[in-house]
Amino acid sequence: MNAFLRKTAVRLVMAALAVGLIFGVWNLVIFAFDLKSYALPTPQDSVATIYDRWSTYQPLLLQTIKETVDGFLIGAAIGFALGVAMSASKIVQRLIYPALITSQAVPVVAVAAPLAILLGFGLVTKLVIVAWWVFFPVVVNVLDGLARVDRDLLNLARVMGAKRTRTFLAIQLPATLSPLFSGLKIGATYAVTAAVIGEWVASLQYGLGTYLNTAAASLDTRGVMGATILLTMIGITLFLIVTAIGVVATPWERRSTARRGIRSLFVNDRKGARRWFGSLPAD
Amino acid sequence: MNGGGPKVLVDDVTVRFDGALTLDRLSLAIGRSEFVSIVGPSGSGKSTLFNVVSGLQRPTSGRALIDGHDVTGETGHVGYMLQKDLLIPWRTVVGNIVLGAALTHGARSRDREEAAALASRYGLGEFLDHYPHALSGGMRQRVALMRTLALKTDVLLLDEPFGALDSQTRLDMQLWLLSVYEDLEVTILFVTHDVDEAILLSDRVVVLSARPGRVLADLPIALPRPRGLDVLTSPAFTDLKREVLGLLHQTPSAAVAR
Amino acid sequence: MVRFASRRLTLALAAATALTATVVTAAWASSASHASASRSKGLTTVRVVFDWPGIDFEAVPLTVGTARGLYKKAGLDVRIVIPPSTSTTVQMIAAGKGDIGFDTTTDVVFGQAAGIDVRSIANYSQDNNWGLVAKPGAKIDIKKIKGKSIGIFTDSWTKAMMPYVLKAGGVTASQVKQPIFSSDDIAPLLAGKIDLATNTLNYAIAQVQSATGKRPSVLLATKFGAPNVPVWVYTGMNSWLKGHGAQARAFLSATRKAFAWSIAHPSAAVKDYLEAYPKIGGGLKYSLDGWKATIPALGAQSSLLTQRASQWKQVVHALKAVGVLSKSFAPSKYFTNAYLKG
Secondary structure (H helix, E strand, O other): OHHHHHHHHHHHHHHHHHHHHHHHHHHHHHHHHOOOOOOOOOHHHHHHHHHHOHHHHHHHHHHHHHHHHHHHHHHHHHHHHHHHHHHHOHHHHHHHHHHHHHHHHOOHHHHHHHHHHHHOOOHHHHHHHHHHHHHHHHHHHHHHHHHOOOHHHHHHHHHOOOOHHHHHHHHHHHHOHHHHHHHHHHHHHHHHHHHHHHHHHEEOOOOHHHHHHHHHHOOOHHHHHHHHHHHHHHHHHHHHHHHHHHHHHOHHHOOOEOOOOOHHHHOOOOOOOOOOOOOOOOO | OOOOOOOEEEEEEEEEEOOEEEEEEEEEEEOOOOEEEEEOOOOOOHHHHHHHHHOOOOOOEEEEEEOOEEOOOOOOOEEEEOOOOOOOOOOOHHHHHOHHHHHHOOOOHHHHHHHHHHHHHOOOHHHOOEOHHHOOHHHHHHHHHHHHHHOOOOEEEEEOOOOOOOHHHHHHHHHHHHHHHHHOOOEEEEEOOOHHHHHHHOOEEEEEOOOOEOEEEEEEOOOOOOOOHHHHHOHHHHHHHHHHHHHHHOOOOOOOOO | OHHHHHHHHHHHHHHHHHHHHHHHHHHHHHHHOOOOOOEEOOEEEEEEEOOOOOOOHHHHHHHHHHHOOHHHHOOEEEEEEOOOOOOOHHHHHHOOOOOEEEEEHHHHHHHHHOOOOEEEEEEOOOOOOEEEEEOOOOOOOHHHOOOOEEEEEOOHHHHHHHHHHHHHHOOOHHHOEOOEEOOOOHHHHHOOOOOEEEEEHHHHHHHHHHHHOOOOEEEEHHHHOOOOOOOEEEEEEHHHHHHOHHHHHHHHHHHHHHHHHHHHOHHHHHHHHHHHOOOOOOOHHHHHHHHHHHHHHHOOHHHOOOOOHHHHHHHHHHHHHOOOOOOOOOHHHHEOOHHHOO
16 A cells, blocks of 8 residues: 555646646747737636636536536547447448547537527536547447457357457457547547537536637636636546546556455556557567 | 267368468368377467367368357367467456356356366365456466356367466466366367477477468377376477477478378 | 655756746747738838637728729728637737727727727728627517527627616516526527627627528627727827837728728628638638628718727726726827828
């Protein structure tokens, strides 16, 4: 437990240093370019603004969090389902894949306005936009993970007389876990930006994205930066949560042995090199 | 149980794929609890033979029979092991051993207990809840073999299982396989490139020709069991080795000894 | 272990140094390239920063001034600068990226509150032409807005005006729906997704006529109690005005002539505008409809561009009433008519 505490302390210190570095460069830029506060407020001012106007920010923050998280979950589910479906059928894959790629090439900002007319100005439009950006990395990664399952292993399962569903549940589904979380981490970082774009198009319920615009229109750059910091924090937090869940869900990536209990969550003693299916014996 | 018939019968099997003939009217009979090695040049269809016997592949013509029953194209009757251990990374040693049960009727606690006993018996008792990546190559192949044994089939097909291991480990594994074989009453078909290995382990060595695969020779190995390291340096062993090598490489001194 | 730590430290130090060097160099380079008014062909360049990230018919007088040689005669070469977003005009002239700004009166008030010493030197429009818009043929009854959805924009003018809407309708903010749009609330209006839209009416009329060929129903906010203060003004930083007073005067004098001409010859004026911006100007019908709809708000010919202290008092009062103004000053801080003389 001591080792874990020490490691956590080091990680926290490094994170604090990173934030300090960002704040330092921020201040340096302001100083070097002689930027007035209406162009770019200092980080100290921006953080103070959050504190001062917390009662204004709080409902906006909750709204944006709701859009981000719900949209992320929907996008993840859709991405996963599509990945599995496309892996199961080459025909489906050939049909859908080009459409999926096109959907990502289309600038969401262009599609967002007609989308709002179609689906309204409420939560649904935001969820669609967030899910739109989140689902693709998930699809690609899930598809990849399933494709990398060793054919020989699937043959072995057949030789053992396995039923198709059991093969899927025992061998293919768990094979998606590691790449799934890679895809989810990417999606998590996009999700906030997508939520903001959704709010920009039309908002019946106001969030931090709407606030960005209204504050900018009043030359309230402090308010803008405060909202920006909060949005960044949503993105980072979501990323960290997804990473943490991924770590818990894939113990074999970190541990030599499987153990029960909460303490086992904090062990990282993997010695062997990480390889996909270890098809050839290590060493 | 089928009285006098062979345990495994490969009956006149031809496999033609994409116009190329892989196996040509190959017939082979293996008796109960026999350990038969199959050697031959690369591409002689050894793996295809295994695919047919295991039911993964339907031959173009011919049948595969186990205990007299036609199992052509049917899986689930044999245990199968490859050079790759194919251990599943997120399952522990026990979890991998019970894979057969997990994939058919679901692994029950009795299956797990038996798996633990099996692993302990053969030296992996300390590693029951280890993940595969934490084990050495030799240990992983041992787990793979135990996974095969746990299926409780009478017939095992082992396709170069020790091919990727270093020679020291390979020797350990061969001796270990011998002891496992002597413990249980399994019938084993064993494919290998290693002539020493074939002679050390088997009751018979079957030599296949180059593609299309045909039985060139079927050599009985009259070395007494139980066998140990000393067998490898005995004169009888060397004689047999000369014969097999001659058959494999078609030198004039390969007088066919049938 | 020690070597490893010191290697990390060295890397971190090197990275920090490289970063600092880059920042300082860039800052120096940018300050060295700060363009002040340059001379070309013996004319003084005056950069006018537009209020929207895209050019539209409100720029007609400026393009007419260039096309008809009015600016040239005054010794000026007027260039229109398009800002990157909807709220950066003031910041751009404050940063020296433009000389004169074309923005809203509320921008000036907020600018001063934020410590930007910007001053309005002329009115663009004289009247408040902001109001409610409904589909062609629909009736707008200000007393019956309870429960309706009214599309609003993010800007502070809208924010200042909406309380008058609510008051006239006898409702509180929670009794109507106010979806916020970033760029367009006419399309949702025509699609029936909102009951009413808000906008300055010249744009609303031009957009609806473009889309449907019919005139929308409109209701001027001044009709239900909103102050009749102008929406748009021409601005300049006090620091620039001090050193370029002559150019400011010349600019406004020529612009006034351009206004007069454009009001008298709307079709020809729009033609000049479209010749200057053939691809991005917005099309003939839209621009002509828009300019014609703008003319009523420009006021009487005799008082073109002239500002009143009362208008500034009213703007400040309206903004304070909605609680968005942190600092306010006397009207003289916000405007001057000094550059309109001569």
